[in-house]
Amino acid sequence: MKCTACGTRQAEMFLHPPMKVLEGLKDDEVQSLCATCYFVKAKDESRIVITRLHAGRPAEDPDERFGELFKAARILLREKIADEDKIIPTLRLAHQRGWHAPLIHHNAVRVINVVDGALILERFPVTFSSSRSPLPPYALYSINGSVFPYKRLAKADEISRVYQKVLENEGLEWGENGTRITYEFQGWYLWLSVERGSFIAGTSHGPWPPPHIVGSVAHAAIQEFSNYLVIRRRGGQKNADNLVPAMVAYLLRNSLSVDTEVGGRKEIHRLLNRHVLCDVPWKLLPEDGYANTSEVVQLWNNAKWIQNMAERIRDPGPHEIK
Numbered sequence: 084m085k086c087t088a089c090g091t092r093q094a095e096m097f098l099h100p101p102m103k104v105l106e107g108l109k110d111d112e113v114q115s116l117c118a119t120c121y122f123v124k125a126k127d128e129s130r131i132v133i134t135r136l137h138a139g140r141p142a143e144d145p146d147e148r149f150g151e152l153f154k155a156a157r158i159l160l161r162e163k164i165a166d167e168d169k170i171i172p173t174l175r176l177a178h179q180r181g182w183h184a185p186l187i188h189h190n191a192v193r194v195i196n197v198v199d200g201a202l203i204l205e206r207f208p209v210t211f212s213s214s215r216s217p218l219p220p221y222a223l224y225s226i227n228g229s230v231f232p233y234k235r236l237a238k239a240d241e242i243s244r245v246y247q248k249v250l251e252n253e254g255l256e257w258g259e260n261g262t263r264i265t266y267e268f269q270g271w272y273l274w275l276s277v278e279r280g281s282f283i284a285g286t287s288h289g290p291w292p293p294p295h296i297v298g299s300v301a302h303a304a305i306q307e308f309s310n311y312l313v314i315r316r317r318g319g320q321k322n323a324d325n326l327v328p329a330m331v332a333y334l335l336r337n338s339l340s341v342d343t344e345v346g347g348r349k350e351i352h353r354l355l356n357r358h359v360l361c362d363v364p365w366k367l368l369p370e371d372g373y374a375n376t377s378e379v380v381q382l383w384n385n386a387k388w389i390q391n392m393a394e395r396i397r398d399p400g401p402h403e404i405k
Contacts, residue, residue: 096116100252129211132187135184141181158198164323172399176189177201209245211277234313332383
């Protein structure tokens with residue numbers, strides 16, 4: 084596959100704009116970009132869609148199958164990235180890439196860097212997408228947003244930027260001629276609906292509400308439900324040397340059934356020692372069973388913490404698109 088921006092050939096491409104891909108629009112409306120060009124062009128997007136040449140069944144050897152996961156983990160350690168909202172989505176994506184899925188969608192994330200060809204992602208609590216009529220001419224009648232639980236309240240200007248990106252991707256204008264914004268708390272996330280400012284006989288006309296208005300209204304709604312949308316109110320940030328290996332262990336433990344090739348702690352410790360902890364050798368783990376050294380206890384306690392975080396974030400992605 085060839086990048087439409089720089090012309091380089093890669094086995095994996097990032098499709099832009101992602102919403103047009105998810106709406107199933109024609110290929111000529113979508114660009115295929117390498118990781119570097121995607122970062123330059125679309126780093127404000129709140130979702131990504133990746134396509135790759137299908138490589139058949141995943142490799143049986145776990146050292147090979149999880150190679151992208153191990154590479155991303157080493158990069159995070161080297162860059163000293165300790166924020167769980169960067170570590171968790173970055174390693175989730177790298178883990179999914181090792182399974183050779185031909186098309187992947189990752190929601191509520193944005194690209195913040197590319198290091199040695201690997202995307203560094205950040206989970207972001209706000210997404211917006213266009214909503215169209217199911218019948219021709221498939222008219223755009225609203226732009227809908229979702230605000231997910233996060234470590235802090237999303238700011239008004241952050242919400243504005245995500246909403247504005249959708250307007251720009253759709254080639255839409257905005258103005259000050261009125262606003263219709265509704266919201267509803269859906270049990271674990273906040274749903275927002277933005278419509279055009281004036282209404283005649285049940286249809287909307289005129290420009291769309293401006294980003295700063297949408298950001299202000301959404302921010303006020305978020306504060307109303309802050310008890311449900313802030314998931315970490317105390318406790319300091321964990322160390323990258325602890326959190327990165329724990330996230331890898333969590334993903335490996337849940338990749339295959341217990342008693343298979345990476346089902347037990349012994350094999351997970353071996354893989355971590357060989358491919359991840361080689362960059363932090365003072366944290367090497369015993370490979371002779373279930374020895375409860377301080378390093379082992381800390382690793383699996385942190386893996387449990389990650390599991391609790393994952394359970395509070397209902398739709399972490401990435402997901403294979405069939």
